[in-house]
Amino acid sequence: MLSGITPFHFPGLNCFVKRDELIDPLLSGNKYRKLYTLLQTPPETYNTIISYGGTQSNAMLSIAALCQQKGWKFEYYCKPLPNKLKTQPLGNLKMALHLGIRLIATEDYKQTINQLQSHGKTLLIPQGGADPLAEQGITALADEIKQWQTHQGVQDLHVVTPSGTGTTAFYLAKHLSDCRVLTTALVGDNVYLQQQMQLLGTMPNNLKLLEPKHKYRFAKPYPEFLETYQSLKQAGIEFDLLYAPLMWQTLLNHKQEIQGTILYVHSGGLLGNASMLQRYT
Template sequence: MRLDLEIHSPLEEVNLPAFTKHGVRVFVKRDDLIHPLISGNKWRKLKYLLKKADAESKQHLVTFGGAYSNHLLATAAAAAKFGFKATGFVRGEEVQNDTLLLCRLHGMQLIFTSRESYRDKAALFNNHFAGDTNAFFIDEGGASPEAALGCSELVDELPFAFDHVFCACGTGTTAAGIINGLNKHQLKTQFHAIPALKNGNFLRNDIDKFLTHPHPFHLHNQYHFGGYAKTTPKLIGFIKTFTAATGILIEPVYTGKMLYALVDMVKQGEFASGSRILAVHTGGIMGLFGMANKF
């Protein structure tokens, strides 16, 4: 089975007054343009998991996510594109929304489960699919060494070295992968992870467990805006202004918080004049539909 998408996403320089004032150059890695639905870090994280499933002759992908999960939608779209069956465990009560509609349209079976039972994903998988030798477990968000390997390839695509790299952080897998890529190329780039959830310091351990070699990184916990999928008028205002000024659509769950952090740190003079900074757009634009009333 051929499991390929074009993943050399474009690099786009962004010019904002704060960047000019402080003498820094900021580029956005447009992973959101990889695929309409398997976008951002989603394809990078799924690529080697799907190759592993195919190598093991497993044709039924079983994964997990919330009602607005970009990972569920990406897995459903990838399963349809590459000939897999897909099942998604959805956290919480049964609901209808645009994300789940697209999951169903791509053939994914959805199983809604209580928040309590959702905590033990291995048990959920075993209770429903222990007898299905064709079923292949994919953790929430694709978290795995295979996903980290896929994300590490982002660094292979960079045309020059950066002084700093910024990335939103949910499970820590993408961050770990990019850090591994920096190590592979022996780059001294400083990596900045922006947790999308409150009290995100635990992500330090989650990132460390997927690192191929120890590597220092910065974890900025102060830009969560109240927690996962939480927002404030200040963040919404930033997203409106950034999108209108650049033409790059961002959302409040991940990339919006990451870019807010980057701009805020530039304004505080955190980076030397002449610094080149990379911001990784990890996609997830469907997250906007769950927060349309905020705009």
């Protein structure tokens, strides 16, 4: 089994955590799973990888690490950077630049990314790794969960994972047909998340979207998120500060509806916490 599963007690909830954050410092969590197919791909298959998104993206850093391993060029498109970040890069951006990323900031961001495409030995990876290429790695994750479930004799298993594009939740539900997969829309609302998932195929019946108690703007620092992050860390496991707090809050709000064992899949992304924490000071 690639990553272990440990018991975890968070005030008001006893569950288990799939420790995918321990796979690799740079390639960990759902990004490792999404990029698994490319990790197995011979270096000569491609010479350039293109992607786009935010400048503190966990996916950006993981793809940069992958490209360094494979000897591929990595071109990453983003919106214009603030002057301070240009002169003093930090967090995931600083590490990605060290790994050799070519950052292309553009004023016409939406128009530019709409024109990007794969061709020849150049591969386009959509924002966040939301691509059918991700299925192989997430299938392997589902297989590891099934092995653990069988070994532990767990009957009613609820697998929890936060969603940006929903790629991980979608493919987990597809390949864990005997389990219930629970997720929460962290970028946009449930309608947006369903639209993103439907690009990958028909929504699995065992996939449930949990509604947050409040609406939040994605990536904006909220005091209650920091409090949840700190409480989780004090309980024994550090989670990412971008996705995990709202997922845990929503899970706690819906715990009375869940009958059975809960397994939370750790999404990794811990290296991004440094830049997020600076926004709370």
